[in-house]
Each structure stands twice: as structure tokens, then as C-alpha cells.
Amino acid sequence: MLAVEMRGITKRFGNFAANDGIDLLVEKGEIHCLLGENGAGKTTLMNILFGLYRADEGVLKINGESVTGHSARKAFQMGLGMVHQHFMLVDALTVWENVVVGNEPGKFAIDRKDSIRRVQEISDRYHFDLNVTEKVSELSVGMKQRVEILKTLYRGAEIIIFDEPTAVLSPPEVLQLLDIFRDMKKQGKTIIFITHKLNETKAVSDHVTVLRAGKSLETVATADVTVDSLASMMVGHDVSLELQREPSRPGETVLELKNVRLLPNAQSTVSMEIREGEIVGIAGVEGNGQKQLEELILGFQKCREGSIYMMGDDVTRWSTRKRCGKGIGYIPSDRHQRAILPGFSIQDNYLLGNQFSPEYVKNGMIRRKFLHERTLELMKAYDVRAVDEKQSAGSLSGGNQQKMVLSREVGKDTRFVLACQPVRGLDIGAIRYIHEILLDLKKKGKGILLISAELTDILQLSDRIAVLYKGEILAMRKNEDYTTDSIGLLMAGQKGGQ
Amino acid sequence: MEQVKERRWIPLVNNLVVSAAAVLLSLVLSAVIMAIVGYSPAAAFSAMLQGAFGSANSIANTLGKSVPLIFVGLACAFTNKGGIFNIGCEGQLYMGAFTAAITAIALQGMPRMAVILLSFGAGMLGGALVGGFNGLLKAKMQINEVIVAIMLNYIMKFFTSYWVNGPLQEEGSMIAQTASVGEENMLTKLIPKTQLTTALWIALAAAVIMYFFFARTRMGYNIRAVGENALAAQASGVAMSSTIVLTMAVSGAIAGLTGVTEVFGKTGKFVDGFSPGYGFTGIAVAVLGRNNPFGVVLSALLFGIMEAGSMKMSYVAGVSTSMINVMQGLVILFVATPNLVKFLNIGKGGK
Numbered sequence: 001m002l003a004v005e006m007r008g009i010t011k012r013f014g015n016f017a018a019n020d021g022i023d024l025l026v027e028k029g030e031i032h033c034l035l036g037e038n039g040a041g042k043t044t045l046m047n048i049l050f051g052l053y054r055a056d057e058g059v060l061k062i063n064g065e066s067v068t069g070h071s072a073r074k075a076f077q078m079g080l081g082m083v084h085q086h087f088m089l090v091d092a093l094t095v096w097e098n099v100v101v102g103n104e105p106g107k108f109a110i111d112r113k114d115s116i117r118r119v120q121e122i123s124d125r126y127h128f129d130l131n132v133t134e135k136v137s138e139l140s141v142g143m144k145q146r147v148e149i150l151k152t153l154y155r156g157a158e159i160i161i162f163d164e165p166t167a168v169l170s171p172p173e174v175l176q177l178l179d180i181f182r183d184m185k186k187q188g189k190t191i192i193f194i195t196h197k198l199n200e201t202k203a204v205s206d207h208v209t210v211l212r213a214g215k216s217l218e219t220v221a222t223a224d225v226t227v228d229s230l231a232s233m234m235v236g237h238d239v240s241l242e243l244q245r246e247p248s249r250p251g252e253t254v255l256e257l258k259n260v261r262l263l264p265n266a267q268s269t270v271s272m273e274i275r276e277g278e279i280v281g282i283a284g285v286e287g288n289g290q291k292q293l294e295e296l297i298l299g300f301q302k303c304r305e306g307s308i309y310m311m312g313d314d315v316t317r318w319s320t321r322k323r324c325g326k327g328i329g330y331i332p333s334d335r336h337q338r339a340i341l342p343g344f345s346i347q348d349n350y351l352l353g354n355q356f357s358p359e360y361v362k363n364g365m366i367r368r369k370f371l372h373e374r375t376l377e378l379m380k381a382y383d384v385r386a387v388d389e390k391q392s393a394g395s396l397s398g399g400n401q402q403k404m405v406l407s408r409e410v411g412k413d414t415r416f417v418l419a420c421q422p423v424r425g426l427d428i429g430a431i432r433y434i435h436e437i438l439l440d441l442k443k444k445g446k447g448i449l450l451i452s453a454e455l456t457d458i459l460q461l462s463d464r465i466a467v468l469y470k471g472e473i474l475a476m477r478k479n480e481d482y483t484t485d486s487i488g489l490l491m492a493g494q495k496g497g498q
Numbered sequence: 499m500e501q502v503k504e505r506r507w508i509p510l511v512n513n514l515v516v517s518a519a520a521v522l523l524s525l526v527l528s529a530v531i532m533a534i535v536g537y538s539p540a541a542a543f544s545a546m547l548q549g550a551f552g553s554a555n556s557i558a559n560t561l562g563k564s565v566p567l568i569f570v571g572l573a574c575a576f577t578n579k580g581g582i583f584n585i586g587c588e589g590q591l592y593m594g595a596f597t598a599a600i601t602a603i604a605l606q607g608m609p610r611m612a613v614i615l616l617s618f619g620a621g622m623l624g625g626a627l628v629g630g631f632n633g634l635l636k637a638k639m640q641i642n643e644v645i646v647a648i649m650l651n652y653i654m655k656f657f658t659s660y661w662v663n664g665p666l667q668e669e670g671s672m673i674a675q676t677a678s679v680g681e682e683n684m685l686t687k688l689i690p691k692t693q694l695t696t697a698l699w700i701a702l703a704a705a706v707i708m709y710f711f712f713a714r715t716r717m718g719y720n721i722r723a724v725g726e727n728a729l730a731a732q733a734s735g736v737a738m739s740s741t742i743v744l745t746m747a748v749s750g751a752i753a754g755l756t757g758v759t760e761v762f763g764k765t766g767k768f769v770d771g772f773s774p775g776y777g778f779t780g781i782a783v784a785v786l787g788r789n790n791p792f793g794v795v796l797s798a799l800l801f802g803i804m805e806a807g808s809m810k811m812s813y814v815a816g817v818s819t820s821m822i823n824v825m826q827g828l829v830i831l832f833v834a835t836p837n838l839v840k841f842l843n844i845g846k847g848g849k
Contacts, residue, residue, distance in 0.1 A: 298733060324735030338733045341726040351719060353734035361716045368714070 002064065003028040003159050003190040004049065009058035011044055018044040019055070020214040026159075026207075028063075031181055031191045033201045033222070035234055036211035042194050045211070046161055050082055051075040062159070081157025083148045085164045091137040095119070095147050098136055099154050122153050126183050141287065142173035149180070159190040166200055170285040171455070171488035178204045196234070198227045210234055235429065245439060248463040251276035253312070254416040254447035260296060260306035262289035263471030269306055270473050272466060274447045276415060279438065281462030281479075282451040285491055289471035290451050294333060294420050297449075299323050311415065325356065327414035331406060333421040333451065339405045342394025346386055349393045350375045350408050357412075374411075382407035382437075399430050406434065410441060417441060420451045435461060455487065469493045513788045520786070520832030521800065528825045532817060542815040549810025550803040555692050562693030564802030565763070568701040569756035570780030571787060571794040572708055573749045578789045579712060580745040581725030586632055586647030587753040588777025589654030590625040594754025595761050596658040597624030599768035600666065602679035602761075613683045614762065621758035622751040628654060629750020630743050637739035643746070651777065662770045674770035685763045697759035704752065705791040712791075721745050753777065782830045801826065 004026040011019040019041045026032040036042045047053045049060070051070040060067045062078045089098050096119040104110045105118070116132055123130045128146045136147060145165060152160050166174045181191055181204050195201060201208055202222060209219045210233045217233055225233075256273040266289070274280045282290060295301040297308065299320040307316040310326045330353070332338035341349055351371055354360040360371055375389045384403045386396055393401060402422075409417065419438060423431040438461055442448055452458055458465055459479065466476040467490040474490045475482075529539035550560045570587050577584035598621030605613045628650060636643040662674045669677070685695040712718040723731035724741050732738050756776055761768055783801055787793030804826065808819040 300732065319737065320732055321735045321737045330733060332733060337727070337729045339730055341723055341730055343726050344722070348719070352723060352730065355716050355719055356735055364716050366714055366716060366719060 001028045002026065002061070004192070005059070005061040005064070006045070006049065007059045009045065009048060009055045009060070011048060011053060011055050017214050019048070021058075022211065022214070022216040023219075024209055024216065025219060026190060026192060028190055029185060029188050030206040031185050031193060031204055033205035033208045034192060034194045034211065035196065035198075035201055035208055035230065037196055037234060040211040040234075041214040042211055043163070046082070046163065046192070046194065049075070050080060050161070076155065076157075079156060079158035080161070081152025081155060081159070082161040082163065083145070083152060083165060085167060087144050087148055089136050089144060089147060092135070094133050094135050095130055095139075095150070096132040098147055099132070099150050103155060119150065119154060123150055125187070126153070126180060128180070140173075141168050141285070142170070142176065145169070145177070146180070158188075159192065160184070161192045161194065163194050164196075165193070166195065166197060167453075168286060170492045172492045173285075174200065198230050198234075201230060202227050212236055245461065245463075246443065248278035248442070250278045250463075251445060251447075254310065255297065255449060256309040257296075258307045258309070260303060260308065261471070262292045262296070262468075266471030268472050270471070271306075272473065272476060274416070274449050276447045277442060277445045278463045279442050279448040279450055279461050281458035281465045282449070282468050283455060283458045283465055283487055283491060284453075284468035286453045288468045290420070290453075290468060291333065292471070293468070294418065294451060297418055298328070298330060324353070327412065327416065329409040329412050329414045329417035329446070331409050331417070331419045331422050333424070335401060335405050339409075340393050340401055343392055345390045346379070346384070346393050346396070346404060347371060347375045347389040349404060350378065353408065354412065378407040378411050379404075399426055402426060402430070402434075406437065410437060415446055417446050417448045418451075419448060421453060422450070423452065423454060423457055431457075455484070455491075459484070459487075467491060513790070513793070517786055517788060517793070517797070517833060520829055523832045524825055524828035527828055528821065531824065532821065537815060537817050542811050542817045542821070545814035546804070546807030546811040548814070549807035552810070554689065556806065558689040558692035558694035560802050560806035561698055561799075562695070562764075562802075563805045564798045565694075565697045565701050566756045566760055566776050567779060567783050567798035567801050568795055569704065569759065570753055570776045571783030571798050572701075572704055572791060573752035573756070574780045574784035575787060575789040575791065575794050576708065576749040576752060577745055578784055579725050580721040580741070581728065582633070582636070582742065582745055582749075583644055584629065584632075584647065584746065584749045584753075585644055585781065586629065586650050586750075586777070587756070587780050588773060588775065589647070589651035590628045590750040590753035591757035591760075591773060591777060592654045592658050593628045593757070594621040594625035594751075595757025595772065596661070596768050597621050598754075598758040599676050599679055599761050602683055603677050606680055610683050613680070614685075617679070617683075617762070618755070618758055621754045621761075623754070625754020625757070626747040626751040629753065630747035632750075633743040633746025636746070637742040655771070658768065659770050662768060668767065675765075676768040678767050679761060681766070683762070684766055685759070693764055695759075695763040697763040700755070700759065702795065704755070705795050708752075708791040717744070753780070756780075779826070782826060786829055786833050788833075800829075 002025055004024065006022065006024040009019050009022045010017060022041065022045055024034070024045065034042050034045070044053065048055045051072045051074055054070065060070065062080070067074070096116050099119045100110070100115045105114050119132045123132055128150065130143060130146055130150070136144060139147070145168070149160070165177060169177060178200065181193070184191060193205060205222045207219050208222050208225065208230065210217045210230070212234065253273045253275050258271050259269040260271070261269045272280065282293065284290060292301065296303050299318060303316050307314055309315065310323065313326070315323050315326065341352060351360060351366065360367055372389070379386070379389065382403045384400050384407065386400065393404065396404065406422065422434050422438070426434065435457070438448060438450065450458065450461060462479050464476065465479055465482060465487070467474045467487060469491065470493065529543070532539045532542055549556060551557055570591065573587050573590070574584055598617040601620035602613050602617040605616060632643055632646050632650060635641040635646050659674065662676055666676050668675055685697055688694045688696065688698065712722055720731065720736045720741055723734070724736060724738065728738065760772060765772060779801060783794055783797045786797035786800070787795070804822045808822040811817050811821070812819045
């Protein structure tokens with residue numbers, strides 16, 4: 001019996017086929033992985049399944065029933081549920097309130113007792129370990145995710161789609177989530193698990209469908225494939241994930257933090273220094289002070305406690321403008337918010353952050369010719385693919401926007417580079433390319449602070465690693481002094497992870 | 499490749515098409531309204547065109563009516579580029595006109611060129627101070643610029659009104675106005691006995707300067723960057739508060755010029771309540787012109803044509819001059835809802 005049957009699904013946006021004849025067959029009661037790089041068409045396909053987009057071609061059947069005139073409303077009725085990457089919860093409400101909202105039991109007033117009982121019962125059945133009268137704002141990220149799952153279960157979903165659910169979790173939380181998957185499967189639910197992480201795919205799924213460039217490859221039984229073969233199916237050619245990292249030769253200190261408080265309720269302050277010719281990695285699950293660290297260094301936030309030094313100068317009270325004058329190559333974690341002017345041409349985007357450099361602007365007048373040449377040079381060197389330099393930056397693909405930002409920041413003559421989540425949203429090929437660039441910068445003697453939620457990034461690139469948890473540095477050691485396990489435990493806040 | 503290559507022209511062409519379509523739609527709809535009420539749209543439009551273009555003098559007056567709209571439209575477009583909404587042009591232009599007029603009166607007897615330059619400078623400064631103050635409150639205290647601007651409009655209007663109703667009222671005059679800035683100090687008329695003066699050249703020059711300012715200078719780039727994405731601009735080292743204050747001050751200076759050229763081109767003195775709401779029409783002009791300086795000139799001309807033709811329309815075709823307000827309102831409605839235009843499938847090439 002097939003829970004979901006999608007055959008020959010094609011969806012075009014203009015001339016671009018996001019889905020090109022995709023087949024997806026999901027059996028009832030299995031865990032089915034949808035594996036693919038960013039841009040492979042996973043999200044589009046799921047939006048079609050969920051009735052948010054209409055396919056241009058193809059057949060869609062849910063529980064053997066052919067679906068026409070599909071809508072999100074109908075999807076709910078047919079027993080589909082989706083757990084989004086970004087939670088849709090009201091922090092100020094309790095768990096049960098979040099779960100029943102929109103479907104409250106009781107005729108006129110909400111039947112509070114009955115609601116709590118029903119929600120708690122579902123939670124217990126799947127061993128969610130939740131107290132449903134607790135406020136959502138009190139919960140950890142992993143627990144909030146369970147509330148999201150609870151919402152779909154409460155509405156009677158039989159087929160549940162998880163969109164990249166592990167991206168926001170610490171390694172131990174990931175394991176717990178996979179256990180929940182197995183539990184749900186045992187109780188007869190069908191799970192579609194969207195991911196680009198190979199280990200998780202291998203660990204939990206029954207079948208895997210790999211998507212590549214909008215097309216589906218054949219569906220395979222997970223037991224028959226290895227992680228390496230999945231990787232090459234996903235990318236389309238063999239990939240080596242190993243990188244050569246040269247030993248660091250640290251020079252002068254480029255950035256130093258002294259007793260800086262990242263989060264108001266952190267138990268201790270943070271001190272560290274980054275020297276020329278080394279990469280210092282900040283490991284940790286997102287939301288443990290990474291954003292604050294980034295903003296404090298750039299001066300978007302006022303530093304209320306402690307001091308910050310750049311190349312020997314105390315910049316604690318300096319404006320962003322003045323700090324930029326010191327020379328910072330800055331790859332922000334949120335590139336759309338902090339690094340891109342979407343309506344401007346690519347060329348004008350290359351001016352951003354360089355407009356105070358005498359090379360680019362002389363006597364207040366932009367040197368158009370220099371800017372033009374430099375733009376073409378950097379676009380070529382970093383393979384930014386566009387029609388031409390006058391195309392608007394907003395119309396570039398995510399990967400190309402990333403390369404544009406990276407080449408601009410790296411192209412600056414600075415001694416310090418702050419790289420925040422530099423590989424977020426990129427495919428394996430692009431990730432490798434960015435890794436190489438960062439290692440090359442280190443070789444050239446720049447000091448790099450790397451903040452990344454991807455543990456593999458941190459382990460492959462960093463000379464020294466600090467683990468950030470709830471605004472504190474739990475450990476700051478040489479890369480060699482960690483194991484994957486010990487760093488995973490530290491990321492989950494267990495100081496004993498030796 | 500060929501196909502994609504066209505893309506970069508699309509924004510520009512698209513803007514033009516959307517604006518033109520909006521104008522067209524509003525004319526059609528106005529015609530329908532007039533027909534329903536029982537007037538002949540054909541007669542009304544031809545009377546309007548007669549009024550605007552019927553003779554050399556009427557063309558000159560049409561241009562004369564467009565001049566303040568160019569200035570005030572540029573002022574609004576300037577802040578719009580920087581992502582700020584300047585609804586305070588009305589107050590700024592009153593202040594500009596007032597400071598220019600009293601400067602000129604104080605400088606009576608000095609050479610004409612000196613009087614003009616200093617008065618223009620004073621007028622721009624007056625507008626810039628009002629606008630800059632507004633920007634300062636926004637930048638330093640995060641007070642919404644719109645609310646402050648609306649308040650300032652009243653304050654400026656009544657502040658100037660007080661002076662010309664009291665201490666600075668022209669001697670022996672029953673009208674609330676200052677003494678004359680001096681016949682010899684007025685801007686030169688391009689066509690005698692009309693309202694068209696060299697202010698037109700100043701307005702066009704302002705449009706050209708503004709174009710280059712945004713395309714070529716660091717300051718212009720910074721302002722545009724703040725308007726496009728303030729967080730990214732900040733991260734690149736643009737000082738936010740000073741940029742906001744500067745944007746509002748320059749806009750205020752341009753708005754001030756609106757008032758100055760009215761005094762030196764038309765009335766010859768500061769007259770209480772002289773502006774028929776230029777400051778607000780300017781917002782519409784900027785929107786229709788899509789904040790492009792040359793687009794602003796074109797849309798100011800269109801509004802000028804409507805204003806100039808309205809009188810003739812009213813006494814020839816019997817249609818009330820208020821119909822012009824209806825037309826202008828419709829234009830803005832259509833421009834502000836580009837999706838409607840796209841829906842009607844006039845603006846091809848949109849997403």
C-alpha cells in the first residue's frame with residue numbers, strides 16, 4: 001500500500017524546471033528519506049504534495065486516492081502534516097494551547113481539562129517527555145520541535161513531512177529525534193524525512209529517494225547502500241570529503257575579547273584571541289550566543305561588559321564605521337540582511353563595504369572604471385555566474401550570491417576575517433570550494449574567526465576550537481584535543497565531555 | 499543568453515510602462531466617471547488640452563505650474579531613495595520661502611545677484627533645518643518621521659503665518675504678506691507676462707545634479723544603500739544617524755527651493771498660506787516618477803498640465819476643477835498598485 005504516490009511531477013518557474021519528471025513512492029508505515037542538495041527540488045516537491053504549489057504535469061495520489069484540485073486544506077484533511085524548519089509557535093502560550101489552537105475542543109469555551117488530557121496523552125504515547133502545561137518560551141529548541149510534531153499528531157496526521165529537522169539540533173538531540181521517528185513508525189505513521197545529511201539518512205530510513213538537479217534517481221533500500229555511494233548519487237560524481245589542513249603559524253593578535261558577556265544570563269564571560277595565520281572555530285548549536293558574538297565584534301550591539309581589541313586598539317566604544325576602517329573581512333551569518341543590496345546591480349554590490357577605500361572612491365566620487373574592472377576580476381576568479389555585472393544581485397541564485405559576498409570580503413586587504421555560517425545553504429561542491437578559500441586565506445596570514453553550526457566545517461578547518469553553550473565558552477582547545485563525541489557532548493552543555 | 503540579456507532593461511522599461519499605464523487607466527476611468535455624471539469626456543479633455551497648450555502663454559503657464567512640482571517631487575524622491583518618507587515638505591517649503599523672503603528684504607539695495615544667491619541659500623538652509631531636525635529625531639530617538647513631519651507642517655505654517663499677520667506684515671496692506679523682495683530681484687521671465695521664469699532651468703539642473711549625485715558619489719551611494727537595505731549598509735560602515743539626518747536635510751533644502759522659487763518667480767513676497775498643498779502633491783509626483791529624477795520631471799509636467807487645463811475644462815465643459823483631483827488620485831492609486839496594472843496584463847515582463 002502506498003501512502004504517497006507522485007509520478008512524473010514537473011513544475012516550472014519560467015524556463016527553469018524545479019521539478020522535472022520526479023517520481024516519489026512512499027510506502028505506508030515507512031521512514032522515507034528525500035535526499036538532495038540545496039536546489040535539488042526537495043522543497044518544491046513537498047510544496048506540491050502539500051498543495052501549496054500546483055504541478056504542471058504529473059499524477060499525485062495520497063493513500064491510493066487520486067488528488068485533483070489539491071490545496072493545503074485538503075492536504076490536512078487527507079492526513080498530511082508538516083514540521084517546518086522554522087517553528088510556528090506562540091512563545092507566550094503553553095504547550096497544550098499551542099497544540100489545540102485552531103482546533104479547540106469544547107462548544108463555546110475551550111474545554112481546558114479535556115485539552116490538556118488529550119494532548120498529554122499523545123505526548124506520552126510517543127515518549128515526548130513534555131509537560132504540556134509548561135510555557136513554550138521555557139523549552140529548549142529540541143523540545144519546541146516536539147511541540148511542532150505534537151501539533152501534527154493532534155490533528156490526526158498519518159503522513160508527516162519533516163523539512164530538514166536536524167539543522168537546529170545538537171548531536172544528542174538529533175539522536176533523540178531519530179528515536180522519535182522510530183517510535184512513530186512503530187505506531188503506524190508514515191514519515192518523509194527531507195535532509196542532506198547522509199549519516200542520518202543511513203541511520204534511520206527504510207528507503208531513500210535521491211533528487212539531483214530537479215530529477216529523481218531511482219529509489220533504493222537504505223540497507224543496500226553505503227554513505228559514500230549516497231554521497232556520489234547526490235552530487236553526481238565521486239566526492240572526497242577530506243581536506244589538507246596545514247599547521248598554523250600564528251602571528252600577531254588581530255582580535256581579542258576580554259571578559260565579554262554574550263548573553264545577559266550567561267554564567268561567565270568570554271575571553272579569546274585570534275592571531276594571524278590561524279583559524280579559530282566556534283562550535284555550538286545555534287542560538288547559544290553566536291549571533292551576539294558576531295554583532296559585538298562588528299559593533300551592531302553595544303558591548304556592556306568586557307572589552308574588544310582589534311590589532312591592538314581598544315575598539316569597545318568604537319562605531320561600526322570606525323571598526324570597519326580597521327579592516328574587517330565580514331561574511332555575515334544572515335547574508336540577505338547584512339551583505340546584499342538585492343535591487344542593486346552586482347557591480348554596485350561589490351562597492352558595498354569598499355566605499356571608504358580610496359581605490360574605489362576618490363574625493364567622494366565613485367571610480368566607476370576601477371569598480372567595473374575589479375568586479376569582473378572577482379566574478380571571474382570566484383566563478384560568480386551571472387548574465388553580466390549589471391544584473392541585480394537579488395536575481396542571482398543563493399550560491400552565486402554567496403560567492404559574490406565571499407569574493408568581495410576576501411578581496412579586501414584585511415588582516416582579519418570574520419566568517420559566520422559561510423557554507424549555510426550551499427551544496428557539497430560549493431562547500432568544498434569555500435573551505436579551500438578559507439584555508440588559503442589562512443596560508444596568506446590572515447586571522448580567521450569561523451562561526452559555524454556545521455560541526456564538520458569546524459573540525460575540518462579550525463586550528464583551535466571553542467565550544468559555545470548558553471553564552472559561555474565551555475572549552476577552548478586545539479582541534480586535535482577533541483573527538484567528535486567529546487565535542488558533541490560539549491555542544492549539548494555537558495562539561496564533562498572529555 | 500540573448501533572452502536573458504534583455505532583463506536588465508526590464509526594470510526601467512517596466513517602470514515606464516507601469517507609470518504610463520497608470521496614467522492611461524486613470525484617464526479612461528475619469529472619462530467613464532464624467533460620462534456617468536453626464537458630461538462629455540471628449541469635450542472635457544479637449545478643453546483641458548486647450549487650456550494647457552492652446553497658446554504660447556498657456557504652455558508657459560503650464561510649465562510655470564510644473565516648476566514647484568518638480569522641486570517638491572525631487573525632494574520627496576530624494577528621501578524615498580534613502581528609505582525615508584518625507585511628508586514634511588509642506589512645512590519645509592513654507593520655512594524656505596519665509597527665510598528667503600526676509601533675507602531678501604533685509605538685503606535691499608545690494609546687487610541683484612548677491613540678493614538672489616544669499617536668499618536662495620537662506621531658503622535652502624531654512625528648509626534643511628526643518629528637515630534635518632526631523633531626521634535628527636528619527637536617527638537619535640527613533641521617533642517616527644511621519645508623525646513629526648505632520649506636526650512640523652502645522653508648526654511651520656502657523657509660525658510663518660504669525661509673522662506675516664503681525665510684526666512682518668507689509669505696511670499698509672490688508673493681506674497677510676511680507677514686503678516685496680524687490681521687483682529688480684525677481685527671477686527673469688522666460689516669456690513676458692507669464693509665470694514661467696528661469697526657475698525652470700534651476701529645477702531641471704536640480705534633477706540632473708540629483709541623478710549624478712545618486713549614480714556617482716559615495717554619499718549618494720550610501721543613501722541608496724540605506725534605503726535598499728539599512729542593515730547591510732550599516733555593516734559596510736555607513737554611519738546610520740548622520741546619513742538619515744543628511745538625507746532629510748538635503749530633501750528639506752530642495753523642498754525649501756520650492757518655496758523660494760515661488761517667492762522669487764511668482765508672488766514677489768511671502769504670502770500667508772501660498773502653497774496649495776505642494777508638499778503633498780510632491781509625494782504623488784515622486785511616486786508616479788518612480789523616484790527617478792527624470793521621471794519626476796515628467797510626472798510634474800503631467801500634473802502641471804492637469805492643473806493648468808482645469809480652469810478651461812471647468813468653464814468650457816462645465817466639469818468641476820475637482821475632477822482634476824479625482825484624476826490625480828486615480829493615477830496614484832494605479833501606480834501604487836502595480837499588481838493591478840500587471841493583472842490587467844499591460845506591464846509585460848513582470849514576475
